[in-house]
Amino acid sequence: MERIYFDYAATTPCDPSVVEAMKPYFSEKFGNPSSIHYFGQEAKKTIEDTRSKVASFLGAREDEIIFTSGGTESDNFALFGILWGNTVRGNHVVTTAIEHHAILEPADFLEKHGFQVTYVKPDANGSISPEDIKNALTDKTVLVSVMHANNEIGTIQPIRQIADIAKEKGVYFHTDAVQTVGHIPVNVNELNVDLLSLSAHKFYGPKGVGCLYVRKGTRIQPYLRGGGQERHRRASTENVPGIVGLGKAIDICSQEMDAEAKVQVRLRDKLITEIPKRIKRVYLNGHPTQRLPNNVNFSIEYIEGESMLLNLDMQGIAASTGSACTSGDLEPSHVLLSIGRPHELCHGSIRLTLGRFTKEAQVDRFLDVFPNIVAKLRSMSPLYEG
Numbered sequence: 001m002e003r004i005y006f007d008y009a010a011t012t013p014c015d016p017s018v019v020e021a022m023k024p025y026f027s028e029k030f031g032n033p034s035s036i037h038y039f040g041q042e043a044k045k046t047i048e049d050t051r052s053k054v055a056s057f058l059g060a061r062e063d064e065i066i067f068t069s070g071g072t073e074s075d076n077f078a079l080f081g082i083l084w085g086n087t088v089r090g091n092h093v094v095t096t097a098i099e100h101h102a103i104l105e106p107a108d109f110l111e112k113h114g115f116q117v118t119y120v121k122p123d124a125n126g127s128i129s130p131e132d133i134k135n136a137l138t139d140k141t142v143l144v145s146v147m148h149a150n151n152e153i154g155t156i157q158p159i160r161q162i163a164d165i166a167k168e169k170g171v172y173f174h175t176d177a178v179q180t181v182g183h184i185p186v187n188v189n190e191l192n193v194d195l196l197s198l199s200a201h202k203f204y205g206p207k208g209v210g211c212l213y214v215r216k217g218t219r220i221q222p223y224l225r226g227g228g229q230e231r232h233r234r235a236s237t238e239n240v241p242g243i244v245g246l247g248k249a250i251d252i253c254s255q256e257m258d259a260e261a262k263v264q265v266r267l268r269d270k271l272i273t274e275i276p277k278r279i280k281r282v283y284l285n286g287h288p289t290q291r292l293p294n295n296v297n298f299s300i301e302y303i304e305g306e307s308m309l310l311n312l313d314m315q316g317i318a319a320s321t322g323s324a325c326t327s328g329d330l331e332p333s334h335v336l337l338s339i340g341r342p343h344e345l346c347h348g349s350i351r352l353t354l355g356r357f358t359k360e361a362q363v364d365r366f367l368d369v370f371p372n373i374v375a376k377l378r379s380m381s382p383l384y385e386g
């Protein structure tokens, strides 16, 4: 049975050329970049070359890139680093109700430790209004953090407008761009952001490596302490093979991203138009046009999401109900609840995320198989009346 992968938002396979680029850095070029001998300096040079590559991809300066262990660490670093580093200016952060848990949980922790957090709600398409952000600012606000695109429903936010509002008030602006970097153009100056998180495993690089962009002049406290790496901003021996893989993944994305997005948009739109034609009582989640090129998310009435996924998996198709971190969780998605979906619809949602290796024939196979699965599950539902 051919296995079909429609879960690229959870993680992507490492591109084979990324794996090749990383290989020498495990046992041949294994030096510690802090060592002064040849082995160390060879590793250090590789890191600095990659840093300059990442910086130019994002339109940043080299000294504005801090390598981290991925999206979660970058998000935690941005929140804790800015709030701890700016207590003289204030103690308030504005974020949104639909952020990834890598933002929501540190925000909750900060709230329990004397800081104040405002969670701005999205509209029914999952868009955050710049005006609502403006109204949430107080003279104690030091940071606004709004994700570039949502990992569950794919809505892309008006980051530039929101960032401009924050900057006018002298407030730092962070965006979690984990779902956009490598998929759509991301330039820190065009977006006017002070901080930006990215993660390599979302764009065909390895897991466990990412970076936080921090605009020069931003007052930020280290999150990891205990060494002078990353100009004393992030302690711990650098993940050299991971950083090399991140750099190679960026090389490929800078060449392929636009063409890949075009293909994915066509396949995405095929799914978005065909699913409602073949199955009644389905509702698209997320913005109809301002959405990631690879994201499809539907709520399906009278169906339980986990049973859809298990039935699809038996047919060799891997999909998701939302974020990997919340699947298996009985709590309905906080994102779907925030856009106003009732509990039953939140439990009956399916997310399909496409990627570099998705073929049209795989989309067609899904369109053949899925209506039968829905019909079978609905026939077992006491609530469904046909």
Ligand code: PLP
Pocket (backbone or CB within 6 Å): 009, 010, 069, 070, 071, 072, 073, 075, 100, 102, 147, 149, 150, 151, 176, 178, 179, 199, 200, 201, 208, 210, 323, 324
């Ligand atoms: N932020 C968003 C929007 C994500 O989708 C994810 C991962 O799913 C993360 C942060 C966490 O990234 P990582 O898995 O690299 O820690």
